[in-house]
Amino acid sequence: MTNYTLYWRSFRGLLLRDISVLRREVIPFLIRTVMNPLMFVFVFTYLFPKMGQGFQSSAAGGFGTLILPGLLAVGIFIQGIMATALPLSMEIGATREIHDRVMSPLPVTWVAIEKVVFSAVQSMLAALVIFPLVYFIPATPVEVHVSNWVALIAILIVASLVAGTVGLFIGTVVKPEHIALMFGIVVVPVTFFGCVYYPWAAMHNVRWLQILVLINPLVYMSEGLRTALTPNVPHMPAWVSVFALLIGLGVLGTFGVKGFIRRVLT
């Protein structure tokens, strides 16, 4: 068996283990995936219009259309962090069970990459679960128009991988006891300033903030999905989103993998 054949088989073994564990945790997975977008869509795009209130949107299809890509993006983002950062932080810091996988006959870098890949799979599953909710629940029909499936799939994959690398980075840097704090000081601001509930172009009146949020990878996830799913809503050009996400993937991936290696090797 050549080294690369063994690497691939070993990598597949790691994925199989993660899939097996996830299969047992389908209900918790669904709950943590569905609850936030379900509540948000129900209250703001179903209940509010029924009550005669609601957010005004110039976008065709109303507020439901405006936030559909954003809620998909935030679902991908949160799932990526939950799937990687929380378990990794425990496995490296508290239980140290990561050593079992680190001792597999595979370069340690690939053990870290497996974590990101599996996280990306979960993020994409999360997007599939969230889509029908944000499409069917709003009182006003949501207008989705996919003109370029390749672009949609590419953005979904890259966005999911970026979410995984964010999780990898956080999981290797943050101690288990500080994970909850991390959600408060990182995830919440990233979500609120991630162009989830408004398009990036609409921020032009607050120019400094519009520029500042460009460091936030969630902005490019939301805008990229807006381009692919709701092209009638103002959005960044597709190439800008993909390019920025690829840069984010490279930078966060490098720091994440280095952090992982630093934590598991002394």
Place this chain on the structure above:
Amino acid sequence: MTDAIVNIQKLAKTYPGKVPVEAVKGIDLAVQRGELFGLLGPNGAGKSTTISVCTTRSLPTAGRVSIAGIDVVQHPAEARRYMGVVTQFNTLDRQCTVWENLYFHCRYFGIPHAESAQRADDLIELFKLTEKSKTFVKTLSGGLAQRVQIARAIAHNPEVLFLDEPSAGLDPQTRLALWDIIRELRQRGITIVLTTHYMEEADQLCGRVAIIDHGKILVSGTPEELKSSVGAQRVFQLQLQNASSDGHRRRERGDRTGGLYRRARRLVAGDRRRGRRQPQRHFRKRNYTRVRVHQADGEGPA
């Protein structure tokens, strides 16, 4: 030394920091195929660091380590194929059952599904884990978890097994059971390198022992050679019998042991005064303890 499966040359390891810690200061060691080799030393001696470098979990500051001829720094992933590792801490996958821990470990080593399942079944039987096969490992006792860890470490048929303080934290009964497992593995031809700070453990199990302290190997040889070199012909062995409760066992290990030891010394001193040369002496302490005093080399008291 040509058949050395573990070859350590001038190994040094310094942990960086505000105050760098020199954990290992130039170790040379060769473990032959089929050996059961012990690294004996107190806590902080450098045993675990040496094992960590050998098992690719730590990078050396200087020196070279090879396993089955493969340099662990240059080709760590390849070297890992040939080794099994049981670390000091429990690294079992808490989200998996006992069987799954063994099965997925095989899959990590590229073994196909059917063969992995078969090996997991065989190991479950070999290590007498049938009843616990479907139990999640987080519920296992320390002794059982250690058994599963050893079973997992040999699941991919490694050529050398590293056991880092395998009996640390185990009660005496479980420790004896563990020793039986280690002896059984040696009989199966697996090279074993174990670290311990229990002299008795090294004496009972190892064919060869290196005593390590302050990051250096002080002396190495067979347990008999080492004992004779320090004139330790006499062994005081305290056998605990009918220790029916943890309370008894605790008392024996603690306050009672000192008293038994003093009584044994008085007994031997009395023999010596009377000019007796008895290879073995027994006496009872209460109804659950027996102290046996015997000569390690078969000669009478000096």
